[in-house]
Amino acid sequence: MSEALNIIQDPTLTYHQELLALARLGESTDNSLRYSDAYYEAKRKGALCDLNEGVMPYRPRYICPDYDLLFQKGCKFLELDPPKDLLEAVNVLEIFYCHVPSITSFPVYLGDLDRLLEPFVVREDRAYAKKVLGLFLRNIDRVQTDSFVHADIGPEDSITARLLLELTEEMQLAVPNLTLRYDPETTSDDFALACVKCMLKTAKPSFANHRMFVKEWGERYAIASCYNGLSIGGGGFTLPRLRLYECALDAKSPEDFLERELPRHIDLQLEYMDKRVKFIVEQSSFFKTNFLVTEGFVKRENFTGMFGVVGLAECCNYLLGITDKKKGFGMNEEATALGLRIMDAIDARVKAHEAPYCEAYGHRYRLHAQVGIDTDGMDDSPGTRIPIGVEPTMLEQLEVNEKFHPYFPTGTGDIFKFEETWLKTPDAILAIIKGSLENGLRYFSGYLENNDVVRVTGYLVKKSEIEKLRAKKQSLNNVTVFGMGAQDGGHALDRRVQQYGEGTGQ
Amino acid sequence: MVKAPVNKIIPFSNVDGPGNRTSIFFQGCPFNCLFCHNPETIHLCRNCGVCVKNCPVGALNIDADYKVIWNREKCVQCDTCIKVCPHDASPKIQWMTVEEVMKEVRRASPYIAGITTSGGECTLQNEFLIELFSNVLKLGKTCLIDSNGSFDFEADPRVLKVSEGVMLDVKAVEKGWNDELISFPRDIVLKNLDYLLQIGKLYEVRTLIFPNRDRENEETVRYVAEHIRDRCFYKIIRYRPYGVREKNRKRIGEFETDLDYAERFAALAREKGATKAYVV
Known part of the structure; x- marks a missing residue:
């Protein structure tokens, strides 16, 4: 059976997944680059x-468009004018995203969403803004069906960032991946704690060492795909x-x-x-x-x-x-x-x-x-x-990470899986993150062990979606299949669980 | 140089006071609670050698002075030694100096709000604590004491001067129940409750709720709540059978206390004015 026939007969592939697989097959027929x-x-x-x-x-491989420019000048090719309100802003982004290529054919960087949308959000009633942002996130999850799609927030607190966190928690979606650019000077504890709580429940946002990235890239850097530092x-x-x-x-x-x-x-x-x-x-x-x-x-x-x-x-x-x-x-x-x-x-x-x-x-x-x-x-x-x-122990793991993370401006990170009591003590986790970023950690991710949305190696998948694939059903997200492979071959979901201390005894 | 028997140090703990803390567990406790879930911390090793014979990986030896020596490298943490110990002790402890403990604290220091000393009963090491806390304060970190209340803080308040406060266990108030449960007079515990409240050094009180002990539970919770009111946290802890010695499990309970049952007592505590009561 030909490879092409294998692809088009695979019951677990969606139409778009077939199309991408066939495109890769087509690309492989040329060998002029030696x-x-x-x-x-x-x-x-x-x-x-x-x-x-x-x-x-x-x-x-990765493209990080300048969305500020899009909002300032619009886009001639796509016939988009600069947005004048929130509805237009998310509409412009939704259209633009569909035309940003990458190795996965999906946009790996969606922009600093809070900074981009805040001027429009503040002019709207909070409930309305939340409704629009919720539909925006749903559009991203169902149209940009790939967990390497990534948005950034922070370092400053904003209404938009808070709404995105609320919606992330309520909607429990694997897409988009999300990063908080954390700066101990400009990120308030209150905002950071809200991010910790959201991270535990939804495996996002992760915490990026803002100062470290700024030193290497300047203020206009993006965190894209898994955890990749690049220029906007x-x-x-x-x-x-x-x-x-x-x-x-x-x-x-x-x-x-x-x-x-x-x-x-x-x-x-x-x-x-x-x-x-x-x-x-x-x-x-x-x-x-x-x-x-x-x-x-x-x-x-x-x-x-x-x-x-x-x-x-x-x-x-x-x-x-x-x-x-x-x-x-x-x-x-x-x-x-x-x-x-x-x-x-x-x-x-x-x-x-x-x-x-x-x-x-x-x-x-x-x-x-x-x-x-x-x-x-x-x-x-x-x-x-x-x-x-x-x-x-987590302490020793962080110490090792802190030595190696500074080598990698284009990205590295580690992931910690927490037992459920940590949800009651987000301040304890924030203290750990703060200490570690200060000591040279570049990027921190975490999640609760019993979540459906979990971080595999750098990307997010839903455990329930992996089960669909195992049952020979299709999963909309292109990355679910990687999650299944990493779980089977690399035991990627079996990382050490950070237990609570054992002091409160009886 | 003052040394203390350390059972273990947990670099990161989120359940021993506010924020992330390094918890230091000392060996030895003057109580002998029926429900103790880590009875191997009650006594110091008597060097009887029973564990040495039973260790499956040869991580325990007897040295020339007839002392049991634990080899941390060889140990696989199977806890056979603890299970076979006839004296409720553990061979896996280290006698540490303040500087040795400080080394561990300094390492965790960037990530923690402070330390909590626990046990066993840490106040048995009063002089050690005073020196340790003085050093930890210099790092800008706080020190909390997790205590069963057997130490007379009023008679010797020095350690409180270098400590943020005490997390106090009030296990039983009714005398008969206390004596059956704890094997130690309760008066000093209740005296400490009042004294620590009075000087503003009571961070939290903890009471364990036992299954099917309506009267005893209520009496303890009511007493504590009426005393502390909103002046400190009140942690209502569900009894859990894990780690409890088998003969005692039969007496106290084979199953963990229902969440709903425990919540009843937290509600009672709040009704009596302990607004910061909650169940864990």
Whole structure:
């Protein structure tokens, strides 16, 4: 049976999912973009992974349009005038979103929704504004059917942000993903506590270290897709990843890895990125003709390449001959120290590489702790995370994270699953988040263990939707299938539960 | 240098006072409550060696001084030692200096509002607490004492000067019931209740609600509520059989107290003026 026939006969795929699968199949028929033999060999071994981005990139992987510009000038191509009231504003956004491409074909960045909509919301009656925003969120969930669709709020409190939190809690939707840009100076405790409560019940928003992102990107940064830092009015060209465990398999020692195998694989990934970035810019039509470019919603020079890594934990354990994960990376100072040496080496080599384009970043790519894909199984933990199932205490886990998060301007994060009493003590969680962001944590996510909406590795799925797929039924959300794979292969939903303390005894 | 027997330290706890706190559990308690859910914290190890013979992974040894030594690295936390201990003790404790405990507190310091000392009964380590709290205060963190009320705070109020307050257990008020339940005179507990209220150092009172003990429960709750009124929190805790010694479970209850039943007493407490009463 042909691959195309497989796709169109699959009972679990919706029409749009079939269409996207067929498009990927079509793209794979061309092989004019070629890499070195060494690259293909490393890819075959699983040391390099292209995240199935497709062999002929016809758009950048992630696009973060400048929605402020849309609201100021409207859009000629889509024949949209600048909105004059709330209804027009959400209508303009809903239309625009449908024309923002990405690797998933869905918009990975919906804008800083509170800041964009607040001027319109304040002019309306609260109940009316809530009704409109509720319909807006429903539209996003049913039309942009992909959990990598992401909106941002904060750092300041606003009526719009509060309404979005209320609706998020009431509607229990997997889309969009949501981030609070948290700044200890401008985010009030009251607002942050409302976000903590919402996060526990709905697995969103996550907390982004605003100061850290501003230092790297300036004020106009977006958190897109899972947890990816990028420029507003720019984005990410491509995101391949080193699978560090597989990169280490031919190394004879940690030193041999650092001197020989690691640089070799870094260079192969850089070669791949350079060719791809050039192809997107020079060969595909996107940067020449797409209205997002021609009308200035994105600028090519604001894009960068995202240099991804996964499996640092397994890499360090392998190189040090550690077979018991419980005594490995995260729990073992030697392994953690090796992890830091490896990250320093990756950071230095990528920073030394002159990348094509990427002008806004001095022609440099930026590091990304990739969150894993469903087929990774247990071989490569996401980014620099401690493997699921052997997590130490939350304090120790945060301490390890704080050391590694600063390496990754284009995104990293960790997720904590809480037992239910924490819902009664959001102040305790806020204290933990504050302390950790202050100490270098970049991005914090959490949820209650019994939620339907849960965070898998970086994206959200509904457990009830996974059950639909298991019953051979269709799930509207394109990402549910990844959630199922990550649950089965990577035990991604089995992360350690943060229990309450045991002091209140009897 | 003053040392204290530490049963365990939980870096993050959300149920031992306001905010996120590091909880430090000391070994040893002068009470012997029938319902105790961690009876292994009551006594200090007598070095009888029963646990050493029973440890399945060889994590316990007897040293040259005939003392039981616990090897933390080898231990798999199966708790066999605790189950077989004939003395309601645990070999898995550490005698720690204030500086050693402070090391743990400093590590958690960026993420916590303060510390809570508990047990066992932490006030048995009064001198240690005074020194520990003085150091924790310098970090800008608060110190709470979780106590069974056996320590005479009025006679020696030094530790209160460096502490935010006390979370006090009032387990039983009626004398017969108290003596059956606690094996320790109740008068000092009730004296502490009044004294701590009077000096504004009572953060919260906790009372356990037992299944099918209408009269005893009511008497305790009524007494506490009428005394504290709205001046501190009143935590009404449901009895749970987990960890309770088997012979006592038969006497007190095999099942946990119904939520509705416990809520009845919280309502009574509020009716008597303890507006900040709630069930956990």
